[in-house]
Amino acid sequence: MSKYGVIAKFDNPQSLVHAAEKVRDEGFTKFDCHSPFPIHGMDDAMGLKRSKLGYVIGAMGLTGALFGFGLQTWIHSIEYPMNISGKPYFAYPAYAIITFELMVLFSAFGAVFGMMFFNRIPRFHHPVFYSEKFSDVSSDAFYVSIEIDDPKYDESGVIDFLKNIGGTEIEVLTDEN
Amino acid sequence: MSIKSKALIRAEKLLPGNQDFTSITEDIAGVPEQKKTPIQWWLLFGFSLSLLSIFVGSVGFLIWEGTGIWGINNPVFWGWAIINFVWWVGIGHAGTLISAILHLFRQNWRNAINRFAETMTLFAVICALVFPGIHVGRIWVAYWFLPLPNQMGMWPNMRSPLIWDFFAVFTYFTVSLLFWYTGLIPDLATLRDRAKGLKKKVYGFFALGWRGGNRQWQHYELAYLVLAGISTPLVLSVHSVVSSDFATSVIPGWHTTIFPPYFVAGAIYSGFGMVMTLSIIARKVYNLGHIITVEHLDKMAQIMLLTGCMVGYAYSMEFFVAWYSGNPYESFAFVNRALGPYWWGYWAMIFCNVVVPQFFWFEKYRRHIPFLFITSILVNIGMWFERFVIVVITLHRDFMPGAWAMYNPTMWDVAIYLGTFGLFFTGFLLFLRFLPMVSIAEAKLVLPESDPHHGDSHE
CATH class of the missing domain: 3.30.70 (Alpha-Beta Plaits)
Structure with missing residues (x-):
């Protein structure tokens, strides 16, 4: 005991x-x-x-945005440049949406899993x-x-x-x- | 009595009666803990399951036979599948608006309906995602939407609005799910602490060992606030991106810059309609009239009035710009909406979306529950017709009269649409049965006793 x-x-x-x-x-x-x-x-x-979670979320959001923008740039400028209805390969204004969406997606994962990390959950036993x-x-x-x-x-x-x-x-x- | 003091008295009445922390827990957690499921639940569930079987059967046949079973033709390549997709995604928007935007504005009245609305969002977005998934015809290659390396060296065209849409809706679903689950964790802990046996294990597993310590609440509240903060631009972006599927094309009637805000306002309007329908049913079946009060319904009706007027403004502005542009194709597209062969679709939309919400200027109608129930259904009928107007009426007569055609849906269009109601209500009823439909922790925050300065004198 x-x-x-x-x-x-x-x-x-x-x-x-x-x-x-x-x-x-x-x-x-x-x-x-x-x-x-x-x-x-x-x-x-x-x-x-003050909770340090905000820094985690910020870092995740930045990662998401860079990943989203980088992915689109890489696909259309480097990996397989393809002429589709005469649009430029590096059509950066058109990349804004997916960059934004991935920023939000990564921040949300950062918020929820970061919260779990700081709270040390899941933890099913506790005194x-x-x-x-x-x-x-x-x-x-x-x-x-x-x-x-x-x-x-x-x-x-x-x-x-x-x-x-x-x-x-x-x-x-x-x-x- | 001045308006302000009236509003203050209202705010205190959000939770009427002598309620305390214990009674809130009992009332809300009591629903999923019921030993005996109400007969109404079984009736609704049976009905939903039969609709769900229609869904499974008709989608199965679609996959077997192909999209030729639908009524789509040339030039109406986009038929009910896109109408239903936009309609369901739109309904989902109210959930995030209620849980995120009203949270940021500290509108505490949302605490009684946010769980409800978030769940509605989840299932509505699932129903929406079905349509882009099946409308590709060869559903087994639907993963081509994803930017996956493959032996063909093919990538999705990231400059296309259809791919933006895929990313937006997928992100929206994922973030909504995370938001919903995060909000549920403290309530799952409540259910865990009250349950026994297997239920305790299941609820306990999903409660992640939550123990309500402030060291946990601290990070939790920040995570919740940030989720609300990022969901707000997200929800505004989702229907804006959906609208770019139309607005970036060169079809007269679609190629307009008013589409993003107009779609977002319409989405919120239809979503509040659906929250209203569902909450009126649920408060009746489960006797939760003292938690989801007439006050909440009144406030939702006010938001419907606001967004209904916004879509009404957009409808008239579209006509003005069509005339003002001096473009004959643009002008024709709009005259054809109001006076063409599908005039009934246009006027059904105007009646349901512009005329009906005008009753909400009057408090009497905002607090009349049978009236609210009927109007909330009319709102969603109207919003379905709005998408019908945009998709079918615009496409069926484009530039060259030689290319015009009429569009008729087949029974499979209808069956799949009805089927998605089965998917939606089956999920929603299971939620009502097993999870707390109102956030237990947040409902307590509405009580004045939850304020640590309650009872302090300020003299």
Whole structure:
């Protein structure tokens, strides 16, 4: 039986944001605030930096655009120059559409798969799933979780701290298998 | 009461009654969790399956026999296949408009209908993609659309609008699918957490282990915002590119610069018509009148009024330019639309697309559900006739009277068109049965309690 961390329930989005601020100020780093929907202002409350996903999407979009334009140029100017109704081989205005479409396509892949990469999903096992009650988080519950590999982690201290900041139904995550 | 305060009161009424986070989850997730499938669902599903079998049979015969079974002739080389393709792609546009553009404008009322509309987009685009796939006749070489290296050294002509169209619609389908699935991930987690046994495993697999932590929401929200941002120019580009299939040709009546914006407005108009039809049926069958409210239908009717007026403007501007250009072929093409042998198609279009939406100036009609249901169907009939006008009436009388001909569809044209409804509704009904038809996470954001400053005093 091994332990993974502590979770505590909060009543509503406001108290979760206030709790996040206190956990951040206490110096914890390996913690998370779980809610059924994204909460406005939570990133600042938790002290999170801006997501780097935008750079990934930008790079992917640029790759897509260059690939699209390059592909068309290569096909019609290098690989098989073919005279079709007298159009120029390097008809760059006509390449705009496919360049744009591939830019969008690559950016969308960048957005979705980049999001999965940063979120480390798919990941079907996670200590928080050891708690029965935690499953309410996808409906109407608000939880703070602090993980055991946080440098400031000390079980009884963390439990007291979460109690002090208004957490209820505090549970130590344990693997029962 | 001033207009502004009236609008504010309306905004609060988007979710009427004493709803909270729990009741929203119960109401929406309760539908796919139903033990007993409603009898209406089975009736509709049986009907859809029979249409789907017509689809499979008629497309099978088309592949066996070739496109000669259609009513296309010389000069009407493009018949129902292209009409239906443009019609279905157009319907798809409302989904992306609702999910992307209204998201960027922070129109929270969209949260009740966006999942619905996105799903409609997916199946509508699948139905649309069927037609370019089968109209090539030799469907087994349809992959020639793709720029694949081959032993013949042949490449698609990237300077042709038909290839632009292929890339645009294919990209549109892929991005719509990614957008739809990304929006579903938190809701699949909700279903996973409430389900048991095999269902839990299946929902859990697709939920990817979502645990609703803000470290996940942070990247998720950015991804969603960017998807909305790139879908917005994408959706505007798709029907513009579809319109270039026509506009880059030299046929009188097609060779006009007004086509891209005109096609986009028409697409949004027909798409909202279809969202309206489907949501009126679904809120009735599943008693979701308190989540998809009259307020939502009213707002959709307003957008239909706007886009209906835009297409009405485009119709009149086409006539003006045909006259103003002084080009006899151009002028003839338009007079022939209104007064030629297919005059009924033109006036059906004008009635459904220009006259009918004028009722939406009046609040009474925007909130009258049976009226909305009938008009939403008329809208899509009108938009089908618009494409009929553009494709058939333009082609059947071009430059030389000696080349003119009338066009008559055969039973196979009709069968394949009806069949695509089977494809569409079968997919849509399966979605209604197994997935949450309203975004659970986003519906909660409409509640004032979801704001972390709710209840704070601002004095």
